[in-house]
Amino acid sequence: MSTQADVKSIDTLAFVKAAFAAFTHETGQALSECEMQGQRAVDWICVDQAGYWKAECRRMTELVNKALRDLEYCKAYKKVGDNQPSCIEEKKALEKARQRLARAEQKAEAVRRWTPVVQQQFREACVRLVRFREVIDVDCPRSMAQLERMLKALDAYRTVASPTGEPGSSPAAAGPSMTRQLDDKPAAPPPPAGGGAAP
Secondary structure (H helix, E strand, C coil): CCCCCCCCCHHHHHHHHHHHHHHHHHHHHHHHHHHHHHHHHHHHHHHHHHHHHHHHHHHHHHHHHHHHHHHHHHHHHCCECCECCCCHHHHHHHHHHHHHHHHHHHHHHHHHHHHHHHHHHHHHHHHHHHHHHHHHHHHHHHHHHHHHHHHHHHHHHHHCECCCCCECCCHHHHCCCCCCCCCCCCCCCCCCCCCCCCC
């Protein structure tokens, strides 16, 4: 296993660390925005719309009752002799009020039906966002700390005095390399003097 490092540019590690920091910041903001917008949508459906259509049902019920009273008034007080009044306008108003009431009731029922579904889906989405936030809040700082340690180690290595006594000088200029691989085999012992076999 080699103990040598083939580092082309220390600045690249600094760039990666800065990119991690930018990613962490921007992603954290995006997650907060997702949570806020999601909660706003849930509140709009489960609170605002529920209250709105409940109030609409009450209002449309009142309009239906008013239209019924108007129709009864027309039938009772607009009668001329034995001729029964047609009360066409009052009948149209009643039919329109009933249609509006039916629509409001349909909307209110839809809100009641979808409220638990929307809340459940939002909770599940929040669980996934929490897991992703753990990556942003834990793993990214851990990676940046590791990169910082690597940068410090490489910077310290770069400033270590070379065999010529000059810090940061090129190993090639200092003569043969003093590094060796851990997996190199040890050199064979020199043959005995005289070239013959040992007695």
